[in-house]
Amino acid sequence: MSRLDQAPARRARRLRSAAALGLAVALAGAGCAGPDTAAVLPKAAAPTSPLPTVPPAQPPQQLSREKIDTAVDKLDGIVQDAMRRTGVPGVAVGVVHDDEVLYMEGFGTRKAGTKSKISPDTVFQLASVSKPVASTVVAAAVGDETVGWDDPVVKYTPRFALKDPWVTDHVTLADLFSHRSGLPDHAGDLLEDLGFDRTYILEHLRYEPLAPFRASYAYTNFGLTAAAEAVAQASDTSWEKLSADKLYGPLGMDSTSSSFGDYEKAENKAVGHVREGDAWKAEFVRDAEAQSPAGGASSTVRDMTKFLRLQLGNGKFDGKQVVEAEALDETHLPHIVSEPPHAPAGRTGFYGLGWNVGYDDQGRLKLSHSGAFALGAATNVTMLPSENLGIVILTNGMPVGVPEAIASTFLDTVQTGGPTVDWLKFIGPLLEQAAAGDRSETNYAKPPADAAPAKADDTYTGTYANDFYGPMTVSAEGEGLVMQLGPKKLKFRLRHYDGDTFSYRTVGENAVGLSGVTFTVDSSGRADKVRVESLDHNKLGTFTRQ
Template sequence: MAGIELAPRGPTAGREGGRVRAGDRTVTNRGSAAPRDRRRRTSFNGEVSPLAWIAAAGLTALLGVTAPGPSPPPPQPPPQLDDAEVRRAVDRLDGVVEAAMRRTGAPGVAVAVVHDGKVLHLKGYGVRMAGERAPVDADTVFQLASVSKPIASTVVAGAVGVEGWSEPVAPNVPDFRLKDPWVTSHVTVADLFSHRSGLPDHAGDLLEDLGYDRAYILSHLRHEPLAPFRASYAYTNFGLTAAAQAVADEKGVPWEKLAADTLYKPAGMDSTSSRFEDYEKAANRARGHVRSADGTWQPEFLRNPDAQSPAGGVSSTARDMAAWLRLQLADGKLDGKQIIDAEALERTHRPESVTGPPQAPAGRTAFYGLGWNVSYDDEGRLRLSHTGAFAQGAHTNVTMLPGERLGIVVLTNTSPAGVADAVALDFFDIAQTGEVSRDWIPLVDALYQQEADADRSKTDYAHPPSGAAPAKAAGTYAGTYANDYYGRARVVAGDDGALTLELGPKPQTYRLTHYDGDTFSFRTAGENAVGPTGVTFTPDGKSFTVEYLDTEGLGTFTRAGATPR
């Protein structure tokens, strides 16, 4: 997911193509572009749903068109925050976090603050799982969702140096190709890490929801339509994953091992992993929660993001994230040891794509770098941020001012409710001015809700129209169907005449409810669930289209043996 980029200071927040920019889905976005039907909205796995979008944009505007090549970043002004101002913000963090938890009911939070090479704050709050007493502490493991992206870019910087970002991806991932052969042969690691390949917003995420693995998804991105190469921005978990996979394949090791050997082990991040099984078996683990109908938080889902591991599959602790922040803010060095080459790491902090042009003459442009939301505040200081979100129970934020050598990471165990972003925004507000500039929680939460609502069907399937036409006999629709992108589907007629739809490699079964004529509906499931969606058959029963799978025109399934329409 990309992240909320809400600026603690500066002009009034504006909209960046559906993302909130205050000054990573940044309210950061999930890193998406302008609205395109339901998925390219007005962008927090890893990444994905409205949440994935908000995760991508970052925490600068409300917290690109590509440069022809690496260019020197603008010089950083001297530090403007002294130790006392930072300490003031740290001293008020307990109150900020506890107030946010009371307002939202969030069960658990962990926070780390790093300044000038030192960890000034490292603490857990609340409980790992609602209804239980086990407390969150500095060593509780959380899923990071899209905060995995700047971690992945750190790994790639360590693995390939400066020049490796310009290497083409396709030669190292033989089954990966895009719709345009020329783009396939030229798209680089940097193109995919900065979301400028031309792939649509969150391309591949719905395949993950249906249960397809990484290999299948990367090999089927070729069906996605492309926007202009290197001239458009759209946040894609699986584009970034393809680039990371290419680096790992070139090194001859799985991505998960490359991440551990390049970053986690050398940095002493012993509780950090890019494998879901390590999170799942951790004894000190924060369970993800979603809000139930009665408003309470419940641990209903266990999100497995292995398919998009580089983009959304990291799990870590506040303690380990503090070590990573120290490394980021010290040019790749940790405790006197150069773990990541300084020049290669600095390369990840530069603007690469424009995520949001200025909305007013005095507005600021928002950028995406290599796994980071990149912006510049009113004082001209570089701000790096990213938000992560799973609709199924994670919300995280990392924000840094490299020139101040100051950074914060906030981990929570709920689907987005504004806490992770608001705590980071409050912290920087207090450090810079001594006061919180605005009430961030309702602003951020409203953006998440707005994005979720935008994805829902405009048809009210719960209330068929008066005079609705009857359906045909169940046997007219039953059968096996195929789709080049989404694979095989089956429509099965039960003894009672009811229809069920089977989708995915290990078929997920959805009961179809009649709406009108040849149109039925079912309730979607998974990270990108959008509520009820339509299934419309052709009158002859030879094909059907699933509404929420059809945002890029790929959602039509044709009966086996029938000629595609």
């Protein structure tokens, strides 16, 4: 089936859980809506207007406290409008200005259909907002001279390896935190979906193909996790404890953790929801323990306002220098172009160390990051450091644009008195477009009218090997075939599609609906190879009969 081979080129994979979501927020400056907003590509959450040139003699006018207070007064309505239009069950929002918490509110319910209210102390999964949290933990270790941003990862984790030995020896903590190592987009995530743990996934990054080192950007949860693990090794502790010791403890972020177990046992926690039609349902539990530094932290809006105060205070909190300023400042600088402009007048997007780095139409530095679980979470944090202003939004629904729209509308309101764009209407379709782009071109739910019959079951049954994904077993169960994958021996029923091609329903964070499984039958009349379409984005999805 030639269409199956087109899958890797088609995928603008995984906007729904990527930092690209944060690029939408880069539009939220004064007058940011421009003609090129219609030219958005699926992989980019938003194009932006031109980078400004602000003459030194005419610096941007500082936002007045009056304007900020006016925008804060409108936040209840902004949040409620987004919830009404999307149905997202629960939202919590916090705003910090000049080291003061101006706003901290919860809306909706922790679980749809219950009376469990969201409060500022409700624990949410942060998803990829874990990344700027993680880079702050590493900045604290850099400030303590435990590690340096430019230290090679192999200095602390000798078993770490990538496909190219030279890159293995030279890739640094900063390279992996800025997604410029050459690892492909979301490398290792599919192993997580199959149930492999952090150790296995990090050790198997060596099989992933590499793009040019330090010359290309590709968002990788497990690349960043590898760097964070190296810092934990250098500190002779676990990542979970290092995070608590360096950041959560000193800031009094008592409800924040990098352990999924702590989220699970929290009584006041928001559970994840997915949207099915017009209904929101709490159907899945997203355990991101394997990628904890990149996506596995959990927190409350109350705690995250403390995090904002630290960031905007150059590493100080309540008068104490918790994180050395220079080490923290390095995380806020551009380290790689993450989003080239899509038009001559487009604005360039950058990635720092765990942050999307951009500039608004007044030339002000803007730092942001979004987080998203397709299984039920969407979050955002956005800051204008020169204004000492930051906002954090946590939600318990799959990504439909709510946190980004709230952040963008708030910042627009601060600067112009109201939104310059209907941000929810703008961002939501981008996410839908990206999610649709993840699915197979082949409609496996409807076999072709002239479909060739399958061969006998024993043509396909047996055990197949794969260095990356481990063994796969195909067996006959009941009236059909079952494929078994991963350490937990997940079972997937194969349904015949056409000839030697079957379909199965994908599961996990990266599920894409029905996908294909194609056997290659040799001259002996038995299948000697099988290609799993949804696992083959980096040409690693072919299994060979043992």
